Amino acid sequence: MKIEVTINGEKRQVETAGHRRLLDVLRDEFALFGTKEGCGEGECGACTVLLEGEVVNSCLIAVGQVNGKSLTTIEGMADGQTLHVIQQALIDFGGAQCGICTPGVALCAKWALEKEPNASKERLRELMSGNICRCTGYQAIVDAVVSAQEGADS
Amino acid sequence: MSDFLQPRSLAQALEERAAHLEYQLLAGGTDLLVASKDRLPLLGMIDLMSVSELSGIEEVAGGGLRIGATTSYSKILDSEAIATRFALLHKACREIGAAQIQARGTLGGNIATSSPVGDSLPALMALDAQLELASTRGKRTVPYREFLRGYRKVDMAEDELIVAILLPAQPEGAFHYWRKVGTRRAQSISKLMIAAVGSVQDGKIASAKISLGAVADRTIRLYEVEKAIVGQKPGPETAAIAKEVVRASITPIDDLRSNAEYRLSTAENLVARFVLGLASTVGTTQSPSSAKKNK
Numbered sequence: 001m002k003i004e005v006t007i008n009g010e011k012r013q014v015e016t017a018g019h020r021r022l023l024d025v026l027r028d029e030f031a032l033f034g035t036k037e038g039c040g041e042g043e044c045g046a047c048t049v050l051l052e053g054e055v056v057n058s059c060l061i062a063v064g065q066v067n068g069k070s071l072t073t074i075e076g077m078a079d080g081q082t083l084h085v086i087q088q089a090l091i092d093f094g095g096a097q098c099g100i101c102t103p104g105v106a107l108c109a110k111w112a113l114e115k116e117p118n119a120s121k122e123r124l125r126e127l128m129s130g131n132i133c134r135c136t137g138y139q140a141i142v143d144a145v146v147s148a149q150e151g152a153d154s
Numbered sequence: 155m156s157d158f159l160q161p162r163s164l165a166q167a168l169e170e171r172a173a174h175l176e177y178q179l180l181a182g183g184t185d186l187l188v189a190s191k192d193r194l195p196l197l198g199m200i201d202l203m204s205v206s207e208l209s210g211i212e213e214v215a216g217g218g219l220r221i222g223a224t225t226s227y228s229k230i231l232d233s234e235a236i237a238t239r240f241a242l243l244h245k246a247c248r249e250i251g252a253a254q255i256q257a258r259g260t261l262g263g264n265i266a267t268s269s270p271v272g273d274s275l276p277a278l279m280a281l282d283a284q285l286e287l288a289s290t291r292g293k294r295t296v297p298y299r300e301f302l303r304g305y306r307k308v309d310m311a312e313d314e315l316i317v318a319i320l321l322p323a324q325p326e327g328a329f330h331y332w333r334k335v336g337t338r339r340a341q342s343i344s345k346l347m348i349a350a351v352g353s354v355q356d357g358k359i360a361s362a363k364i365s366l367g368a369v370a371d372r373t374i375r376l377y378e379v380e381k382a383i384v385g386q387k388p389g390p391e392t393a394a395i396a397k398e399v400v401r402a403s404i405t406p407i408d409d410l411r412s413n414a415e416y417r418l419s420t421a422e423n424l425v426a427r428f429v430l431g432l433a434s435t436v437g438t439t440q441s442p443s444s445a446k447k448n449k
Contacts, residue, residue: 001158018158019180019199021187041188043341045254054228054257060187061258062180064158065203108253129340130252 003067008076018064023047025063034074045131048104055111074103086148095144097135105131109145157198172290172313182258185267217323223262223316245332246277252340262316275373276349276365284320289313305371325353329435331428345412348424352432369406378403388432397422
């Protein structure tokens with residue numbers, strides 16, 4: 001089927017089977033390699049993208065379902081060469097190590113802070129509990145997100 | 155290349171279902187797409203997310219709610235009506251997967267998959283939910299407690315779709331108790347879930363609906379326990395009786411996530427906590443007659 005989708009503000013098209021995973025189409029058809037595959041089962045959040053502003057696992061979405069919709073991937077988070085405040089904070093606080101979970105973590109944090117700008121630290125942990133990191137132990141990630149939250153407030 | 159159908163109305167979806175019984179029905183995909191790249195391509199899929207009339211939450215007469223089958227958990231969590239009047243379902247949905255799963259997973263999908271560890275299912279059973287099913291042959295409504303027929307077996311013809319979930323009004327001031335026991339709060343598959351709703355009037359348990367997940371081949375209601383505690387005073391004595399009846403009425407299994415004895419004693423303890431929780435609501439709910447007396 002023909003799929004038309006807006007990715008990071010740009011209209012894109014592809015002819016492919018509707019049941020393919022969005023994750024595979026992003027990487028193999030659109031060469032957007034920022035979206036990573038971790039578990040492929042919806043447990044780790046590495047493949048997180050935003051679909052119509054909602055946080056989703058791209059490994060669990062049939063690409064036919066995003067026809068006519070808009071997506072944000074990690075490639076759309078920075079403004080040109082200027083990193084998003086969350087991306088910068090993840091660097092500053094050591095919230096990124098091996099980098100596999102980082103695109104998903106950054107996008108989920110963006111979604112969480114937009115959904116609940118005044119969320120407590122505990123609530124942020126709950127909202128981001130679908131993103132697993134095996135390097136940082138999470139504290140550095142939480143510190144980074146809280147710092148981005150405070151930065152956005154001021 | 156396999157077929158990917160996107161009906162735009164319920165009528166169209168029912169026709170496509172009747173014409174393609176071998177196709178896979180797709181809702182949020184959170185179960186269906188797990189490791190899908192390792193499977194052979196499907197003959198075809200019917201995408202129910204494209205049918206807008208299958209999604210949404212509306213009030214029905216008598217204080218109930220009608221939830222469209224493809225309503226996502228996150229829409230349920232955003233509903234004030236569900237948070238305040240059907241807290242049990244709200245609590246259960248909050249512990250399903252994590253945000254990414256909640257954004258896509260649907261109530262109808264959980265019901266159709268009908269896994270014994272489906273997290274919303276005990277809440278639906280304890281709330282006495284009814285299901286609205288439809289096919290090109292017509293519509294029917296079935297109580298959820300009668301819908302489950304065995305391990306992943308449900309009372310649904312192959313041409314039928316789940317259209318909506320109906321929740322009847324719950325007793326005023328009812329106590330909604332939910333606990334999910336697992337290895338980790340987010341994402342983990344449950345070892346056991348309890349969903350229970352009860353009310354107390356004039357110091358006695360007036361109603362109790364208790365459901366357990368992950369202790370049998372399907373979600374179950376504890377009718378024997380309910381019968382044993384209704385009419386009794388909520389407190390430690392009734393909790394002890396409830397524990398005995400739990401032990402006599404369920405036979406959990408050993409599997410990779412837990413074992414039978416752990417599940418049995420956890421079930422007993424959680425049912426006891428529900429009964430003790432009912433005791434703590436005494437004084438907060440009153441029958442119309444006792445309310446008058448206190449004026």
